[in-house]
Amino acid sequence: MATDALTAADFYATPCGAMVARLLRERLGTLWPSLAGQSVLGLGYAAPYLRLWREQARRCIALTPAQMTPVRWPAGLPNLSCAGQEDALPFPDLCFDRVLLLHGLEAAEHARRLLREVWRVLKDDGHLLVVAPNRRGMWAYVESTPFGHGQPYSAGQIGRLLNASLFRVERRDAALFVPPVRLRPALRSARLLENGARRMLPPAMAGLTITEAVKDLYAALPVRAKPHRRITFAEAA
Secondary structure: OOOOHHHHHHHHOOHHHHHHHHHHHHHHHHHOOOOOOOEEEEEEOOHHHHOOOOOOOOEEEEEEEOOOOOOOOOOOOOOOEEEEEOOEOOOOOOOEEEEEEEOOOOOOOOHHHHHHHHHHHEEEEEEEEEEEEEOOOHHHHOOOOHHHOOOOEOHHHHHHHHHHOOEEEEEEEEEOOOOOOOOHHHHHOHHHHHHHHHHHOOHHHOOEEEEEEEEOOHHHOOOOOOOOOOOOOOOOO
16 A cells, blocks of 8 residues: 555546546445445545445445545545544444445554454444455556555455454455556546456456455354363372
8 A cells, every 4th residue: 555545545536546446436336236324434545435335324434544644535525534543443342334444454554453453343244345456466566556555465365364353255356457557548448448357357367356254253252161171190009
């Protein structure tokens, strides 16, 4: 991830960034088509995507980790953004139905602590959507985009990290099959190229990996201690 959210905001203000936001919003809207009446948290730099649900959700908040410069959101409207420590989110337990983690996992100083905090603030039936740069995709190696900074992940690595953080993976998706180009003809044809590449290429070749997970409540239950068998030794006569 870029060193701060302002750099990411500058990227999304470019034609290339607008193309990325458009393509990724389409995938996120397919996965979560309606969040009416739900509480939604965007964690990392999720502002360009929270607009999908801001009007329908009961509550929609953007949180930027403290190591990144916070950005006000939404522009021209009452502020719905804040900053906080990634391992101590400023929210009570069980307060969000959905959490979108985007431009966050790859920038996390302590990924497991961050995910455990997400587990804490999610309701028991809540869903987490993790979007991260794919380590096998081209976008993870282009430093002029936010995806070229931080730690890229494969789908398998994210799955193992989520399992270790008491989440259960429900489904996987991918986005940004198009290469990171800035030529205007390619940007105008991006949707057509993306759809064609999606049909021809495996998800492992995409620029972003998308993972949806739910809280694994049974994994958090303490294991019952095994009874100890007392062994006595008779003294020698």
